[in-house]
Amino acid sequence: MIEDLKGKVVLVTGGSTGIGAEVAKEFAANGAKVMVHYNASEADAKAVVDAITAKGGVAQMVKGDVIDRSQPKKIVDATVKAFGRIDVLINNAGGMLGRKPLAELTDEQYDKVMDLNAWSVMAFTREVAPIMRKQGGGNIINTTSIAARNGGGGGAVLYAASKGFVSTWTRGMSKELWADKIRVNAVAPGVITTPFHERYSNAQQMEAMRATVPMGYLAEAHECVGAFLFLASDKLSGYMIGQVMEVNGGQLMP
Numbered sequence: 001m002i003e004d005l006k007g008k009v010v011l012v013t014g015g016s017t018g019i020g021a022e023v024a025k026e027f028a029a030n031g032a033k034v035m036v037h038y039n040a041s042e043a044d045a046k047a048v049v050d051a052i053t054a055k056g057g058v059a060q061m062v063k064g065d066v067i068d069r070s071q072p073k074k075i076v077d078a079t080v081k082a083f084g085r086i087d088v089l090i091n092n093a094g095g096m097l098g099r100k101p102l103a104e105l106t107d108e109q110y111d112k113v114m115d116l117n118a119w120s121v122m123a124f125t126r127e128v129a130p131i132m133r134k135q136g137g138g139n140i141i142n143t144t145s146i147a148a149r150n151g152g153g154g155g156a157v158l159y160a161a162s163k164g165f166v167s168t169w170t171r172g173m174s175k176e177l178w179a180d181k182i183r184v185n186a187v188a189p190g191v192i193t194t195p196f197h198e199r200y201s202n203a204q205q206m207e208a209m210r211a212t213v214p215m216g217y218l219a220e221a222h223e224c225v226g227a228f229l230f231l232a233s234d235k236l237s238g239y240m241i242g243q244v245m246e247v248n249g250g251q252l253m254p
Helices: 018-030 042-054 070-085 107-135 157-180 194-198 203-210 221-232
Strands: 007-011 033-038 058-063 090-091 138-143 182-189 244-249
Touching: 007 018, 007 070, 018 033, 018 042, 018 058, 033 042, 033 070, 042 182, 058 070, 070 107, 090 107, 090 194, 107 157, 107 182, 107 244, 138 157, 138 194, 138 221, 157 182, 157 244, 182 221, 221 244
Parallel strands: 007 033, 007 090, 033 058, 090 138, 138 182, 182 244
Antiparallel strands: none
């Protein structure tokens, strides 16, 4: 148990599946109250909430498309209404939306990918920062990617570029928001076996990626969770801002 997470209110965007779902469950296991955001995966979000409450934890769920300009405020407002405050924001919602080479990229694809991965992080940060400021501080943790450093795999350069925004945003916001005692950091997963890769990577691609990992295997979502818990704990990481923690089995050692 990480004692200073007990009683904290945590909003996890994209919390119904993959890394977000495991993050939500582990924060609850450490005594936090968790709002699980989802968009299309209602059954999965309910399963996460049920798993938390079955163990005596506290969690609710909220629906919203983070690309919709009206939704980040509604999701944040719902969290404050449910729990009275927000102590930790996990900006985890995101996706590749398909692998496409340059010749197939359209303006519409650009808008969707950038809105999902970049604009949503900006929008949730903008909504949550005043709340944390009034509370006397908080923690914002963004999910970026190894792709932000290596440019991504085949057909994933737009996704990689959007995650590059997230990493840069993390560093810039950490300097701007620390005056309000808001710490901003990020976690950059490598190749994690989640529904993300089930949608966008075939078995041959997964094996090729696995071969580049010094630890010799592709991690499961729960193996990323410790980094989020660490960055959310002022006791454990209170002197860290603007950091991007790489969780990739040694695939990239910056």
